[in-house]
Amino acid sequence: MTTDHGGAVMAEKDIVVETEEKELVSKNFIEQEIDKDLAEGVYDHVQTRFPPEPNGYLHIGHAKSILLNSGLAKKYNGTFHLRFDDTNPMKEDMEFVESIKEDVKWLGADWGDHLYFASNYFDQMYECAVKLIKKGKAFVCDLTAEEMREYRGTLTEPGKNSPYRDRSVEENLRLFEEMKDGKYQDGEKVLRAKIDMASPNINMRDPIIYRVAHMTHHNTGDKWCIYPMYDFAHPIEDAIEHITHSICTLEFEDHRPLYDWVVKECEFDPAPRQIEFSKLYLTNVVTGKRYIKKLVMDGIVDGWDDPRLVSIAALRRRGFTPESIKMFVEMCGVSKSQSSVDYAMLEYCIREDLKMKKPRMMAVLDPIKLVIDNYPEGEVEYLDVENNLENPELGMRKVPFGRELYIERNDFMIEPPKKYFRLFPGNEVRLMHAYFVKCVSYETDAEGNVTVVHCTYDPETKCGTGFTGRKVKGTIHWVSAPQAKKAEVRLYENLIDEEKGVYNKEDGSLNLNPNSLQILKECYVEDSFSEAGPCDSFQFVRNGYFCIDSKDSTPENLVFNRIVSLKSSFKLPKK
Numbered sequence: 173m174t175t176d177h178g179g180a181v182m183a184e185k186d187i188v189v190e191t192e193e194k195e196l197v198s199k200n201f202i203e204q205e206i207d208k209d210l211a212e213g214v215y216d217h218v219q220t221r222f223p224p225e226p227n228g229y230l231h232i233g234h235a236k237s238i239l240l241n242s243g244l245a246k247k248y249n250g251t252f253h254l255r256f257d258d259t260n261p262m263k264e265d266m267e268f269v270e271s272i273k274e275d276v277k278w279l280g281a282d283w284g285d286h287l288y289f290a291s292n293y294f295d296q297m298y299e300c301a302v303k304l305i306k307k308g309k310a311f312v313c314d315l316t317a318e319e320m321r322e323y324r325g326t327l328t329e330p331g332k333n334s335p336y337r338d339r340s341v342e343e344n345l346r347l348f349e350e351m352k353d354g355k356y357q358d359g360e361k362v363l364r365a366k367i368d369m370a371s372p373n374i375n376m377r378d379p380i381i382y383r384v385a386h387m388t389h390h391n392t393g394d395k396w397c398i399y400p401m402y403d404f405a406h407p408i409e410d411a412i413e414h415i416t417h418s419i420c421t422l423e424f425e426d427h428r429p430l431y432d433w434v435v436k437e438c439e440f441d442p443a444p445r446q447i448e449f450s451k452l453y454l455t456n457v458v459t460g461k462r463y464i465k466k467l468v469m470d471g472i473v474d475g476w477d478d479p480r481l482v483s484i485a486a487l488r489r490r491g492f493t494p495e496s497i498k499m500f501v502e503m504c505g506v507s508k509s510q511s512s513v514d515y516a517m518l519e520y521c522i523r524e525d526l527k528m529k530k531p532r533m534m535a536v537l538d539p540i541k542l543v544i545d546n547y548p549e550g551e552v553e554y555l556d557v558e559n560n561l562e563n564p565e566l567g568m569r570k571v572p573f574g575r576e577l578y579i580e581r582n583d584f585m586i587e588p589p590k591k592y593f594r595l596f597p598g599n600e601v602r603l604m605h606a607y608f609v610k611c612v613s614y615e616t617d618a619e620g621n622v623t624v625v626h627c628t629y630d631p632e633t634k635c636g637t638g639f640t641g642r643k644v645k646g647t648i649h650w651v652s653a654p655q656a657k658k659a660e661v662r663l664y665e666n667l668i669d670e671e672k673g674v675y676n677k678e679d680g681s682l683n684l685n686p687n688s689l690q691i692l693k694e695c696y697v698e699d700s701f702s703e704a705g706p707c708d709s710f711q712f713v714r715n716g717y718f719c720i721d722s723k724d725s726t727p728e729n730l731v732f733n734r735i736v737s738l739k740s741s742f743k744l745p746k747k
Contacts, residue, residue: 200506202240202447206248206417215416215442218250222276223290223409226256226390227263228461229476229483230275232518236452236501241419242281253413254283258291259405261389269390271476275484279494290409291391297400297408298352300438301363301382305344309437310381311337312347313364323369324377330370331377337366351384354397358384365404367433375430379403407431411440418446422508452504453512456668457482463682472684473667477723479733480667480688490664491709491719491735496522515666519736526709526717526735531559531566534604534649535697535712535732537661539578541624541653544609547575552652556636557605560711569700573606576653578696580714583648584625586614593646595625601646604713608633608644649713656696659730661718663690701730709735 199207209215220241224230230238245252254276258264276283304310313336315323325331339347351361363382371377381404386397400408410418418431425448435443458464464481467473476483479490487497499521504513552574559566584595595601600610609627617623633639665688668674672683697712701720704710709719717735725731 201508202244202417202419202449202506203247205447206244209416209445210248214445217416218245218248219253219414219416220245220250220419221253221255221410221413221415222281223255223257223406224272225260225263226258226265226268226272227260228268228464229271229485231459231484232454232457232482232487232497233452233459234275235279235484235497236504237419237421238276238279238281239498239501240449240506242279242283244417244419250416251286252281252283253286253288253415254281255288255290255409255413257402257406257409258289258389258391259400259402261385261387261399264390266390271485275488278488279484279497286413288409288413289391290405291389293405293409293412294392294396294400296412297405298398300408300434301348301400301404302345303439304365304381304437305348305363306341307437308341309366310344310363311339311366312344312351313337313362313378313380314360317359320380324374325369327374331374333369334364334378337378348382351382351398352396354386356384358386360384363398365430365433367430373426373429375403375427376433379430403427403430404434407434407444407446408438408440410444411435411438414442415444416442418444420446420448421451422448422510423451424448448508449506450508450510452501453510454482454518455512455514456666456670456674457515458667458674458682467667467682474723479662479664479721488707489722490733491707491717492518492522493525493709496525499525522736523717523738526711528560528563530709530711530717531569531700532561532711532713533698533700534571534651535659535661535695535715535718536578536580536649536651536656537692537695537712537715538581539694539696540581540584540622542577542579542609542650543624543626544575544577544629545612545626546628549575551575552654555605571605571698571700572652572655574652574654577603577650578653578656579625579648579650581622584611584614584622586622593644594648595627595646599646600644601648602633602635602644603629604647604649605635606650607631607635651696651698653696655699657699657701657730659695659697659701659732661692661695661732661734662721663692663734664688665690695732697730697732702727711738714738 206218222238222241242252256269301310313334315334323332323334348363362380364378365381367376367378369377381401382398385399388394428446431446468475473480477485477489479486500518552572554570555573556568557571558568585592588596595611597611600608602608607629609629611625611627613626614622615624666685667688669683669685676683704720706720706722709717712718716737718732719735721731721733
């Protein structure tokens with residue numbers, strides 16, 4: 173792999189071309205194919221789609237497909253469609269429809285007026301099936317599912333023709349209509365394409381294109397009791413919507429001959445073109461809907477949007493931004509070769525996105541009291557604090573300071589090791605944005621745990637006054653105790669035990685990390701958070717990036733999710 177000038181990883185099949193302005197522009201293999209199609213006049217425009225089945229929540233892998241398809245449409249001044257591939261009423265639900273719309277919109281993919289449901293095309297799909305029967309290209313088959321598997325053959329052996337393959341056109345038309353009218357039970361009959369049982373591609377061995385299913389559909393109700401199969405429905409949907417480039421993942425490569433066959437035999441012109449790319453795989457994460465559903469049902473996670481998951485809803489709740497996910501997808505690149513990406517790269521992207529945008533606030537996650545014995549009782553002063561030292565545009569805020577503060581427990585030690593520069597008896601440190609304080613004593617509870625640290629301060633050392641009389645080696649953060657807001661903070665780690673991998677080899681269960689969630693109930697944050705709302709994110713100085721939980725947080729009871737720690741071992745690939 174190589175790296176472009178923006179630091180992003182380019183797929184091995186990318187090419188670099190010069191524009192008229194002599195600017196270097198990277199083009200992936202899909203863009204190369206689109207350029208070729210436009211140059212040869214195959215199409216005079218570009219029309220793409222994202223076609224999810226509404227049977228679960230979208231995850232990070234779908235984000236790649238959404239951004240790729242919508243990005244191509246935008247790049248070529250074309251049109252992007254959102255279409256729900258709702259041809260299987262057994263698994264589909266309006267809850268998933270609404271969640272998908274929200275996810276796609278949040279990622280910035282604009283479908284405008286182009287929102288479609290495959291089920292709205294059921295009449296046209298039925299007519300296409302009738303057309304195939306009349307052309308002698310489809311037949312009604314009575315074989316059971318088990319018999320059909322026996323007739324199908326193997327990768328090395330051809331299949332056998334169904335004994336029902338030579339039914340007359342008239343008989344097939346009658347039987348198919350009877351299927352539509354509800355005369356037959358589920359599984360009793362199917363409609364199959366008549367292609368080639370000896371084809372080396374098993375997908376072309378007379379595949380099923382319609383099955384009987386007496387089920388209520390979320391969109392069409394009880395109008396239909398026969399439903400098209402995905403491989404038949406999908407190319408018709410693309411053709412009806414005049415999609416030019418049907419961009420899908422690599423597992424559909426073997427299905428492309430069937431896609432092209434359906435479009436040709438149903439006589440659609442111009443025909444859409446299917447192009448495949450590799451899926452986005454993240455190491456040590458759970459994306460399988462079956463597994464996530466079980467985690468939800470077993471109460472291990474608190475829903476499809478639990479911040480430990482990588483559903484788009486979960487990433488949004490965790491505090492990831494659309495910009496960070498776009499950066500991540502761009503860094504992964506577009507290629508035909510399968511590979512896995514480390515979750516650390518996604519964390520790198522969110523850090524890069526947030527570090528200049530977000531204020532750096534003070535929060536104490538494991539508090540002990542600090543009392544400045546020589547500071548006037550009852551006095552409060554307001555210190556001017558920069559919201560982000562690296563970005564002055566974020567301005568300043570006023571932070572209250574007084575006699576009693578909260579500091580982190582690990583910022584004080586009774587008997588410190590060497591090179592410990594924070595508070596200990598007799599040592600002096602700077603309180604961030606404030607004064608030098610020197611530890612003079614401490615209090616403990618019955619178990620010997622420190623509860624209060626007593627200090628004195630030097631008024632001459634106030635931050636911003638230019639004091640140079642002496643230096644200290646340690647700086648610690650704090651919040652003013654009387655004004656502090658109590659908060660719950662949730663620290664997330666990987667849901668999966670990374671050493672063991674995702675799946676247990678013996679029984680296929682998930683190797684879960686028992687420490688994937690740590691809840692801290694007694695945290696204190698600045699009162700500056702009073703105006704913050706759901707999903708707002710911040711850097712907690714010295715602690716990481718956090719956001720306000722969109723589900724459980726209220727103005728009276730703040731709940732923060734840790735998005736990501738401050739540091740990472742992840743390194744960008746070398747150029």
